[in-house]
Amino acid sequence: MSGSVYAKPVMPRIMLLPAATTVAMHVALVAALTMNWSGFEEKTIQVKPQPKVINAKLVDVESFRPKPKPKPRAAAPRPVSKPAPKPKPKPVATKPKPEVKPTPKPTPKPVETAKPEPRMTEEELAALTRADLARALDEEEDFVAEATAEEMAASYAALIQQTVVNYWSRPPSARNGMEALLSIQLIPTGEVVSVSVLKSSGNGAFDRSAINAVEKAGSFPELKNLPPREFERTFRRFRLLFRPEDLRY
Amino acid sequence: MKHLPVAGKALTVLFTAAFLVACSSSDTKDDEAAAAAEAAAAARAAEEAAAAEASRGQERLREAAVAVGNVFYFEFDSSSLLPEAQQALDAHIALLSSNDDKVRLEGHTDERGTREYNMALGERRANAVRDYMVLNGIASYRIETVSYGEEQPVAYGSGESNWSQNRRVELK
Amino acid sequence: MRFFSKLAAVLLLSLASITASAQLTIEITQGIDNPTAIAVVPFAWQSGGTAPEDIAGVVQSDLSRSGQFAPVDRADMLGFPSTQGDVFYRDWRALQTEYLLIGRVSVAGEMRIDYELYDVNRQTMVEGGTVTGSPNEARMLAHRVSDKVYEKLTGIPGAFATRLLYVSVTRNPTGKDYYRLTLADSDGARPIVLLESREPVLAPAWSPNGREIAYVSFETTRPAIYRQNLMTGAREQLTNFTGLNGAPAWSPDGNTMAMVLSKDGSPDIYLMDLASKRLTRVTRHYAIDTEPTWMPDGKSLLFTSDRGGRPQIYRYDLRTGATERVTFEGSYNARARVAQDGRNVVLVHQRSGKFAIAIHDLVTNRLQVLTSTELDESPSIAPNGSMVLYSTKYRDRGILAAVSVDGGVKFRLPAREGDVREPAWSPYMSQ
Numbered sequence: 001m002s003g004s005v006y007a008k009p010v011m012p013r014i015m016l017l018p019a020a021t022t023v024a025m026h027v028a029l030v031a032a033l034t035m036n037w038s039g040f041e042e043k044t045i046q047v048k049p050q051p052k053v054i055n056a057k058l059v060d061v062e063s064f065r066p067k068p069k070p071k072p073r074a075a076a077p078r079p080v081s082k083p084a085p086k087p088k089p090k091p092v093a094t095k096p097k098p099e100v101k102p103t104p105k106p107t108p109k110p111v112e113t114a115k116p117e118p119r120m121t122e123e124e125l126a127a128l129t130r131a132d133l134a135r136a137l138d139e140e141e142d143f144v145a146e147a148t149a150e151e152m153a154a155s156y157a158a159l160i161q162q163t164v165v166n167y168w169s170r171p172p173s174a175r176n177g178m179e180a181l182l183s184i185q186l187i188p189t190g191e192v193v194s195v196s197v198l199k200s201s202g203n204g205a206f207d208r209s210a211i212n213a214v215e216k217a218g219s220f221p222e223l224k225n226l227p228p229r230e231f232e233r234t235f236r237r238f239r240l241l242f243r244p245e246d247l248r249y
Numbered sequence: 250m251k252h253l254p255v256a257g258k259a260l261t262v263l264f265t266a267a268f269l270v271a272c273s274s275s276d277t278k279d280d281e282a283a284a285a286a287e288a289a290a291a292a293r294a295a296e297e298a299a300a301a302e303a304s305r306g307q308e309r310l311r312e313a314a315v316a317v318g319n320v321f322y323f324e325f326d327s328s329s330l331l332p333e334a335q336q337a338l339d340a341h342i343a344l345l346s347s348n349d350d351k352v353r354l355e356g357h358t359d360e361r362g363t364r365e366y367n368m369a370l371g372e373r374r375a376n377a378v379r380d381y382m383v384l385n386g387i388a389s390y391r392i393e394t395v396s397y398g399e400e401q402p403v404a405y406g407s408g409e410s411n412w413s414q415n416r417r418v419e420l421k
Numbered sequence: 422m423r424f425f426s427k428l429a430a431v432l433l434l435s436l437a438s439i440t441a442s443a444q445l446t447i448e449i450t451q452g453i454d455n456p457t458a459i460a461v462v463p464f465a466w467q468s469g470g471t472a473p474e475d476i477a478g479v480v481q482s483d484l485s486r487s488g489q490f491a492p493v494d495r496a497d498m499l500g501f502p503s504t505q506g507d508v509f510y511r512d513w514r515a516l517q518t519e520y521l522l523i524g525r526v527s528v529a530g531e532m533r534i535d536y537e538l539y540d541v542n543r544q545t546m547v548e549g550g551t552v553t554g555s556p557n558e559a560r561m562l563a564h565r566v567s568d569k570v571y572e573k574l575t576g577i578p579g580a581f582a583t584r585l586l587y588v589s590v591t592r593n594p595t596g597k598d599y600y601r602l603t604l605a606d607s608d609g610a611r612p613i614v615l616l617e618s619r620e621p622v623l624a625p626a627w628s629p630n631g632r633e634i635a636y637v638s639f640e641t642t643r644p645a646i647y648r649q650n651l652m653t654g655a656r657e658q659l660t661n662f663t664g665l666n667g668a669p670a671w672s673p674d675g676n677t678m679a680m681v682l683s684k685d686g687s688p689d690i691y692l693m694d695l696a697s698k699r700l701t702r703v704t705r706h707y708a709i710d711t712e713p714t715w716m717p718d719g720k721s722l723l724f725t726s727d728r729g730g731r732p733q734i735y736r737y738d739l740r741t742g743a744t745e746r747v748t749f750e751g752s753y754n755a756r757a758r759v760a761q762d763g764r765n766v767v768l769v770h771q772r773s774g775k776f777a778i779a780i781h782d783l784v785t786n787r788l789q790v791l792t793s794t795e796l797d798e799s800p801s802i803a804p805n806g807s808m809v810l811y812s813t814k815y816r817d818r819g820i821l822a823a824v825s826v827d828g829g830v831k832f833r834l835p836a837r838e839g840d841v842r843e844p845a846w847s848p849y850m851s852q
Contacts, residue, residue, distance in 0.1 A: 153445075161447050168452035172489065172807055173576025181446075205576035208540075208547075212519055213452070215542040238445040245450040248827060249785070326731075360814075361776060363756040363769050363798050364623055364843065365668040365681065366725055366732055368644070369688040369709040372665055395643055396665065400621040405592070406817055407796065 152226065153234045160220050168213035170244055171205040178203060180210045180242045188231050190223035198239065210242040310344040317341070319420040321378060322413065325359070328373035330381060338378065341420060342385045349391075354378050355419045356396040359412035364398055371396030378418045454829070456491035457519055457574065459484060460541075463495065464524035464534065465503035473556060476526050476534060479563035480570065482608060483581040486823075487571065487807070488830025493518050505537060505546070513541045520547070522570060532556040536566050538573060548573045560610055561850075580805040583607045584847040586615075586625040586634060587812075587821060591839040599839075602636060604651070607803075607846070609821075609834050615649065625845045628671045634845075635659070635669035635678065646680055648695075659693065670713050679703075679713035679722060690724050690737070703737055704744070710735075712756045717763045723747065725755040734768060734781070748781060750788045756799065757781075760806035765826060767791075767800040767809050778811050780826060791828040801846040802826075810834075812842040 180201040185194035195214045200207050223235055317337035321330065330338070345352065356375030358367040375394040383389050404411035461481040466472035484490040499512040502523050513521050524536035537549040552565045561582055568579030584606055591599040602616040602625060616622060620639035627634055635648045646660045646669045660666040664683035671678060678693045682700075690703040690713045704710040708728035715722055722737045732755040734747040748754035753771035760766070763783070770779035770788065775795045781788045791809065800811040808830075810823050815833060819840030822833045834841075 157445060157447050161449060164447075164449050165451050166453050167455075168449060169454045169457055170452045171575040171577070203576050205574055208574070210449075212457070212542065213449070216519070234445050238447065240447050240449055242449045244452065246452075248789075249782070360796060362732075362753065362771075363712065363725070365712045366709065366727075366755050368665055368667050369681070369683070369711050372683060372688070373709070394664075397621060397639075398623075400623065400639075401598075407814065 149227070149230050153230060156220075156223060156226060156235065157238075159222055163217050163220060164213050164240060167216040168242070169209060170247065171203075171209050173203055174206050174209070174244055174247060176244055176247045176249060178206050178242075178244065180207045182210055182214065182240045182242070183237065184214060184240055185237050186220070186223065186231075186235055188224065188226075188228065189219065190221045191219040192217070201242075206242075210240070213242075214240065307344065307347050310340070310347060313340040314344045321418045321420070323374055323416045323418075325361075325412070325416065326370070328370065328377045330377055334378075335381065338381055339385075342382055342387060345382070345387050345391070351391045351393070353393045353395065353421045355421065356394065357401060357415055357417050357419070358399050359415040360399045360402065360407070361412065362399075364400075368396050368398035371398045374416075374418050378420070456489055458493065458517060459490050459520040459522060459570075459574075460493040460498060460513055460516065460518040461522045462498060462501050462503070462524075464526045464536070465501075467525050467527040468529070472526060473528075473532075474559035474563065476524065476559065476563040476566070477522075479560055479608075480522065480567045483564060483567035483579075484571065486608070486832065487579075488825050489571070489575055505539075508539060510539075510541055510544045513539075520574065524566070528556050532559055532562060534562055534566060536569075538570055560606060564607070577807060578805050578849075580803040580807065580846075580849070581607055583804060583850060584631075585609070585810065586627065586636075586843075586845040586847070587841055588622055588625065588843045589837065589839050589841050590819070612837075615651075615654075623843055624668050625843055626669050626671060627845055627847050629673055629675045629848055631848050631850050635671065637667050637669065646678070648678075659695075659698070664688075665711075668712050670715060672715050673717055673719040679715065681711045681713065690722065714757050714759060716759055717761050723757040723759060723766065725757070734766070747783070748788065749786075754779075754781075754788075758800055758802050760802050760826070761804060762806055765802070765806060767802050767811075767826075769798055769800065778809060778824060780809075780828075789828065791824045791826075792822070792831070794822065797822075799843050801844050803846050804849050810844040810846055812844060 178201045179199070180197065181199035183194070183196050183198045184192060187193055192214060195211050197207055197211070201210075223231060226235065317340045319341070321334035321337060323329070323331070323334075341352075344350075354375040356371030356373070358370050358374075362370075372394065375396055379389070379392045379394050382392060399415070402411070402415040403417075404414040461477045461484065463475070463477045481492045485492050493516055497516060499515075500507070500509075502508045503525050504523070508521065508523070518541055521539040521541055522536060523539075524534055526532065526534050531553050532555065533551060533553045535549070535551050538547045539545065540547050548569065550566075550569055552562050552569075554562045554565075564579075564582035567581040571577070571579035571581070584604060587603055587605070589601045589603050591601075593599060597619040600618045600620065600622040601614045602622050603612050604615050605612040615634070616636070616638070618638060618640050620642065621644075622636060622638050625634055625636045632652065633648060633650050635646060637644050638647055639645075641661075643661075643663075644666045645658055646666050647656055647658050648669075649656045659669075659678065660680065660682070662682050662684040665681055665688050668681045669678050670680070672692075676695055678695055680691055680693060681688050682691050683689070685702070687707045688709045688711050689705065690710050692701045692703055693699070694701075703713075703722065704724070704726070706726065706728050708726055709732075710724055710726045710728070712725040713722050714724070716736075720739055722739065723734055724737065725732050726735045727733070728735075729746065731752050733749075734754050734757045735744055736747050737744050747757075747766075748768070751770050751772055753769075753776075755769050757766050757768040766781045766783060768779055768781060769776055770790060771777075772790060776797050777790050777794065778792045778797045778800045779788050779790045792811070792813070794813040794815075796814045797811050798813070800809050802809050806826060808823050808825055810821060812819055813822050814820070815822075819842045820833055821841050821844050822831070824831045
């Protein structure tokens, strides 16, 4: 059909960019809402002896393979995992991995392998190696930095925990299992700027003792050593759950 | 005297005999009195001797009882009479068998443990002494028992040398 | 473009808030339980002349003795505020005190105490109030302030405005000892002699309404149980049986007196109806059954019995008549007293030859030794269940001592002349 009386609305070019942005925002929003949030649940830290973390990195030839595109980094902050942070295995299941018969004996690695691809020649392999090694190492460093940041956050959380424990004086009416949930706000110097009760224990003296423990601590100056990104991510605002387990009953 | 009849002779003899007897009995009356007095005196003497003997006996018993003392000791947490205590009690029982006295037995404990339980323990000890006495013939109505528990020690310090002095029954 | 910028901003913010809900939560499951720092400022005296009593001093001693608080020294205080307007939180934060108590005292016929409690860190008033009463009872009024502050900060009612009974003995080396049944405040102040005798007096006990007491006296040369009204001093001799007459214990409803009599052969527990004086026999065993005490619901009794060989605690159910053994740890457990919660039982426990005060939990059946002294006896538990008063020996003299129910706080009461023994902590005093 042509020659309609009404002019066909034409999208002016100037509107394309904002429209694309809008769509992208919507996609991101939908993605954020529908993604698996289990990785973002509040993680709790308990006073348990931290097992020694051995940073054994398993290097293998796979990392020198060409990658189709850089894997998307999750935009949301990744909270600290419990109890001993181990280096997360690379999320490689999403990409197909060419199976290569390694000339150097590979060390076993818990990676799901995808369908095998045709073997590459050794020259091609060598050519790829140098270029990709750099990129792989970058990714590796980011990954290491990621793991180290998690460990760091865990150790700072443990420090906060130990400090508060040392200042917490439970009233005689406190009982095991009573719970008071406080919201704490810090500034990058480690100073506490806000303490509030998110969920009361039902016992005023108990709640007050929890608040007092934080007020007496006053600040956690070691947090000054946190990289700003880490501080913002985890320690600008966090929660303390006071739930005694060591009382007589 | 030839012309006296036989009867007369007999009477004379009789009267003479009587006279002689009378004379002699008036002596005997004194003698009798004396003898009675003597007998009475002897009887009294005998009585007194007996009494003296008896009281000397009691005296000996009392001395014996005093010698063994009126306090009987016990082991910790026990109400069994020790052999020494029994022997000492025997002396008291002997004395009591010879009189009508009433006695009061007071039971005591050392300071260890709780007060009211020690009251009961003290009573158990006093009862142990009482039972032994009753077994040996002293009527129970003559024996009163009271427990003072740890309230009245004779030795105030701590340690076995003090405690052993306080674990006792006193006979009063 | 501006519209879309705003839209973008809104979407970004919503993203941010979603990600912000993924927060770190740190669990705090232990504490160190150091005493809470509190500044008790001398209360302002607002009437003429000198103040009859140092109210703040009494409050400070009470809070300190409880072991829960570490009062600030008066010498360290920068000022003595008595009204809210005088409070400069900076001064008190500098002393690292968490709480501040101020007050005002006046007498116009009645004595009136106004007090306010402040949270120094959060700079808020936590509580304020007034107590009034006779000026002669100034110390008791101060104890009531302590009770209020204690309750606010610990969640447990205070037991400072309570009284004690105890027996004081003066040894007489040449004759008979003097025995004095004495009534005092819970801190030992204001002692009053209720009964003086040359024969032993023991086992003082409180009626549940705090108006009468009972005790055992040997004044007739034999033990007998007496009951006495505190206000009038009127006495009644309740028993005159042969053998033991001992360990009186009032039922929680005040109508029945449990006691120990041995008139029927061996020491047994009896119940006397106080109105009719009728006796009911509770135990019928040839062993020693003594030291009865009531559970707070009045439905069962705990008592000491050596029917198993050595003294242990047993429980008698009044409804079913059943008797069961309660303590199994150790070879000697006696003289139980039950806290108002019906769960904690303090008793005398022998361990390694030493007699200590221990606490037995009726729910978990666990026993915990509280004291480190050696010749302990006669524990008496505070009406709020927080402290245990008991008698012990110190340097060869009988003294009173106190220990908290968790064993963390211990102190000795100031020694008076002679030996002090047999403490009995009053119930809450009705106003």
